[in-house]
Amino acid sequence: MPAQTPDPRPGPVPAGFDHLMGTEIVEVGPRRVHLRLALSPIHHQPMGIVHGGVHAALAETAASIAASVNVGRMAVGIDNHTSFLRAVRDGTLDAVATPVHTGRSVQLWEVAIRRGDELVASSRVRMFVLETRRTSPGE
Amino acid sequence: MPAQTPDPRPGPVPAGFDHLMGTEIVEVGPRRVHLRLALSPIHHQPMGIVHGGVHAALAETAASIAASVNVGRMAVGIDNHTSFLRAVRDGTLDAVATPVHTGRSVQLWEVAIRRGDELVASSRVRMFVLETRRTSPGE
Amino acid sequence: MPAQTPDPRPGPVPAGFDHLMGTEIVEVGPRRVHLRLALSPIHHQPMGIVHGGVHAALAETAASIAASVNVGRMAVGIDNHTSFLRAVRDGTLDAVATPVHTGRSVQLWEVAIRRGDELVASSRVRMFVLETRRTSPGE
Amino acid sequence: MPAQTPDPRPGPVPAGFDHLMGTEIVEVGPRRVHLRLALSPIHHQPMGIVHGGVHAALAETAASIAASVNVGRMAVGIDNHTSFLRAVRDGTLDAVATPVHTGRSVQLWEVAIRRGDELVASSRVRMFVLETRRTSPGE
Numbered sequence A, B, C, D: 001m002p003a004q005t006p007d008p009r010p011g012p013v014p015a016g017f018d019h020l021m022g023t024e025i026v027e028v029g030p031r032r033v034h035l036r037l038a039l040s041p042i043h044h045q046p047m048g049i050v051h052g053g054v055h056a057a058l059a060e061t062a063a064s065i066a067a068s069v070n071v072g073r074m075a076v077g078i079d080n081h082t083s084f085l086r087a088v089r090d091g092t093l094d095a096v097a098t099p100v101h102t103g104r105s106v107q108l109w110e111v112a113i114r115r116g117d118e119l120v121a122s123s124r125v126r127m128f129v130l131e132t133r134r135t136s137p138g139e
Helices: A016-021 A052-071 B016-021 B052-071 C016-021 C052-071 D016-021 D052-071
Strands: A024-029 A032-038 A075-084 A092-102 A106-115 A118-129 B024-029 B032-038 B073-084 B092-102 B106-115 B118-133 C024-029 C032-038 C073-084 C092-102 C106-115 C118-133 D024-029 D032-038 D075-084 D092-102 D106-115 D118-129
Touching: A016 A052, A016 B016, A016 B052, A024 A052, A032 A052, A052 A075, A052 A092, A052 A106, A052 A118, A052 B016, A052 B052, A052 B073, A075 B052, A075 C118, A075 D075, A092 A118, A092 C118, A118 C073, A118 C092, B016 B052, B024 B052, B032 B052, B052 B073, B052 B092, B052 B106, B052 B118, B073 C073, B073 D118, B092 B118, B092 D118, B118 D075, B118 D092, C016 C052, C016 D016, C016 D052, C024 C052, C032 C052, C052 C073, C052 C092, C052 C106, C052 C118, C052 D016, C052 D052, C052 D075, C073 D052, C092 C118, D016 D052, D024 D052, D032 D052, D052 D075, D052 D092, D052 D106, D052 D118, D092 D118
Parallel strands: none
Antiparallel strands: A024 A032, A032 A092, A075 A118, A075 B073, A092 A106, A106 A118, B024 B032, B032 B092, B073 B118, B092 B106, B106 B118, C024 C032, C032 C092, C073 C118, C073 D075, C092 C106, C106 C118, D024 D032, D032 D092, D075 D118, D092 D106, D106 D118
């Protein structure tokens, strides 16, 4: 997932904070991005439940990829508002981003984080779309 | 920082997600908590800037410690709203939590994240204070 | 819509801030509340577009009714996060609240505010459910 | 407070939603805006306490004026996140906006709403600064 392209491929993110967390890309499309995270004690806060920052980071990544792919340019976060609905310790998290509003310069994405059928966190992430067109080899 | 006490000591957090990130506790008090993070590429998103989840996680940890110490019981996050104000790549982040409202069951904390004099992120974290009194050895 | 019951009836709200605004209740159920507002210059800010507080107030009312009816007790707002997506001047707003999470003490509702097919504002309202059971004449 | 100028004068707002509510401008400056509202039953929700939309609207107005004056151009709200800290029924509210971040295109303002010494609501309002320079007669 090099910085110069907003079209990541399925699989584990190969570097950076997403790699550190263990975030895996399941599916990417212009109106839906699906990430997955296998939980382990590295994701815990001191009480042994998943750290709120893990949910916020998953949501941020999902919305960032989603906005970039939706508009074909890189996007950066303006704000991330994540609500923690149920404490979880283990298992697998599925984070799915869907659009609330896809403006040309500002986009608002909703990210639902579930463990199985249970909604455990819900996030709104606002993205600012950068003006520079992506450059790929050959363009 | 064992789970059963809300009074963490200065120094690197020894386990869990805070340890994974490299979060260090600088100072803890009932109305001010100060954390520090030395940035490196493990904190980056694909564009090479600090991942929004890093800011959100720092804020979450600072507010969680602050609420727990303020009220003398464990607290869990209700929501975390983090605004990203300036992109940074390297250096050291200082996150300082101060209270907006310290109710007995719900508390609202503000967390300012600075690099040097620059405010780079600003967060509001709402905490729910658990009813169980902390238990320490001997109680 | 007397204070002692959380089961409001369709029609204009007869008193208070909702009455001042002109808010009308269209439909009330435990998982969906629909309000309507006919816009006029009383709802404008100085640039002649609908004031952000109008959207926030509509969302607050919708979520308050929804949470109260959902759980059968009165509920008060914890926080209201409203995003303004499109500026509007006139016409009719439809605000529909649907649940994100319906816990026993804390509930999170999403409120979509549309003019016709257009989403013009989107809100998340968190409600705290009061413990006192409602009392109605005869109970 | 005509639409074409972002420099409002102290006194009651003469038209629109702020006028409907009874909002009064106490003091305006580039880094601090102070509004006042004398509470009455027109501001209540059905339980007889001040409607959350009143707090959100006060914050929105304060931040809108503040951002416009700060940058010398009109600004519109992106989002408004208001936390309700204490229920009030009567008295006078003072809303004071101070800057969190004053970027050229996006600004984040904090608005504290107090009754006397008590903080009753706390809001974060993000503003988008419009590119068109204000036009005044003679320019």
